[in-house]
Amino acid sequence: MKPVAISIDHFVNQPSPERARALFKSSVTQVEIETFTYCNRRCRFCANSYIDRRSENRHMDEALYLRILRDLAAVDYDQAITFSRYNEPLADRVILDHIREARRLLPKACLSAHSNGDYLDAAYLESLRAAGLNRLRVQVYLGNEERFDDDRILRQMARRLKKLGLPYNMTAAFKGTRYMAQLVCEGMEVTLDARNFGVLGVDRGQTVLMPQSFERRSPCLVVFQHLCIDCDGTVVPCCNIRSDEPRHAPYVIDRLARRRSLFEAFADSPLVEWRRGLLTFGLKRQPCNSCSYECLSESGPLRERLDTMAREFGLDGAVRDGGAALIPAPAGLATGAAGLPPRLPS
Numbered sequence: 385m386k387p388v389a390i391s392i393d394h395f396v397n398q399p400s401p402e403r404a405r406a407l408f409k410s411s412v413t414q415v416e417i418e419t420f421t422y423c424n425r426r427c428r429f430c431a432n433s434y435i436d437r438r439s440e441n442r443h444m445d446e447a448l449y450l451r452i453l454r455d456l457a458a459v460d461y462d463q464a465i466t467f468s469r470y471n472e473p474l475a476d477r478v479i480l481d482h483i484r485e486a487r488r489l490l491p492k493a494c495l496s497a498h499s500n501g502d503y504l505d506a507a508y509l510e511s512l513r514a515a516g517l518n519r520l521r522v523q524v525y526l527g528n529e530e531r532f533d534d535d536r537i538l539r540q541m542a543r544r545l546k547k548l549g550l551p552y553n554m555t556a557a558f559k560g561t562r563y564m565a566q567l568v569c570e571g572m573e574v575t576l577d578a579r580n581f582g583v584l585g586v587d588r589g590q591t592v593l594m595p596q597s598f599e600r601r602s603p604c605l606v607v608f609q610h611l612c613i614d615c616d617g618t619v620v621p622c623c624n625i626r627s628d629e630p631r632h633a634p635y636v637i638d639r640l641a642r643r644r645s646l647f648e649a650f651a652d653s654p655l656v657e658w659r660r661g662l663l664t665f666g667l668k669r670q671p672c673n674s675c676s677y678e679c680l681s682e683s684g685p686l687r688e689r690l691d692t693m694a695r696e697f698g699l700d701g702a703v704r705d706g707g708a709a710l711i712p713a714p715a716g717l718a719t720g721a722a723g724l725p726p727r728l729p730s
């Protein structure tokens with residue numbers, strides 16, 4: 385994937401359709417799309433533990449989905465599309481149609497999905513490959529009441545691997561933290577990933593209580609490179625924010641259902657303000673202040689480079705207060721001693 389190329393255009397609203405489109409094309413490496421809402425699980429490290437995603441399955445409007453794909457086709461999009469948000473993408477086989485349609489309109493894009501693996505078997509994997517999926521990441525979970533345990537997680541991984549019946553290589557083994565296996569599957573990259581969410585989890589926009597508190601000082605490049613679209617066309621700044629969590633309502637950056645384009649959502653929306661507060665090292669505003677997702681390690685040269693960039697772009701004020709004046713603060717969403725506790729999973 386291409387490295388992020390930051391320019392002044394990221395920090396100023398771009399009402400010109402041409403400039404918005406050009407900025408999108410030069411920046412975006414991942415578009416995440418939730419084409420339906422259902423998830424069969426209620427993992428304790430996910431806000432689905434208290435937000436209902438099981439009693440119904442709402443689908444994205446077909447015309448909206450096609451409009452998203454056509455927007456991407458208009459810039460010859462050749463980066464990643466991920467069919468995942470807070471649904472289980474393999475729970476409804478309509479995903480095969482969605483993948484086929486994306487493959488038809490976007491021959492150069494890398495089509496991927498993150499799954500809990502519950503619905504996956506060898507035949508389904510072959511259907512996904514035939515439809516045009518390039519990459520599948522399967523999370524290996526234990527039961528909701530079980531804590532990460534090396535022996536149990538490896539046994540669960542072995543069961544998943546046996547069900548798929550393909551050769552594999554173990555690519556990561558960190559005791560107590562993470563195991564990964566790469567399947568040998570022609571034409572598709574398939575990875576099984578068993579993570580200890582107590583160690584590697586993220587507080588999901590302060591909706592999930594983590595065992596340890598975390599103070600973010602790192603910049604966040606996600607808001608320069610990704611766009612996340614919920615089932616009803618709502619656009620949010622990153623994968624940790626979800627429009628069906630009422631406390632995240634102030635963080636919604638756009639609504640494609642109102643005939644807005646992907647380019648407008650990226651270049652002429654409140655996402656511009658998020659970038660201003662997330663460019664440099666330093667304290668961050670909610671919900672980013674406790675987010676451990678995609679942190680950069682701080683080094684003198686990197687800090688200096690980003691500070692220089694901020695000065696050149698005239699962002700000193702935004703940077704100093706972590707964007708405090710720029711990102712709206714919702715009521716009832718906070719962590720740490722001074723704030724309310726995040727909501728506990730039921």
Ligand code: SF4
Nearest residue numbers: 423425427430432500
């Ligand atoms: S982590 Fe994934 S599988 Fe678990 S509840 Fe959330 S969306 Fe569903």
Ligand code: SF4
Nearest residue numbers: 604622624672675677
């Ligand atoms: S720092 Fe903020 S914008 Fe970046 S991933 Fe975390 S919550 Fe999202």
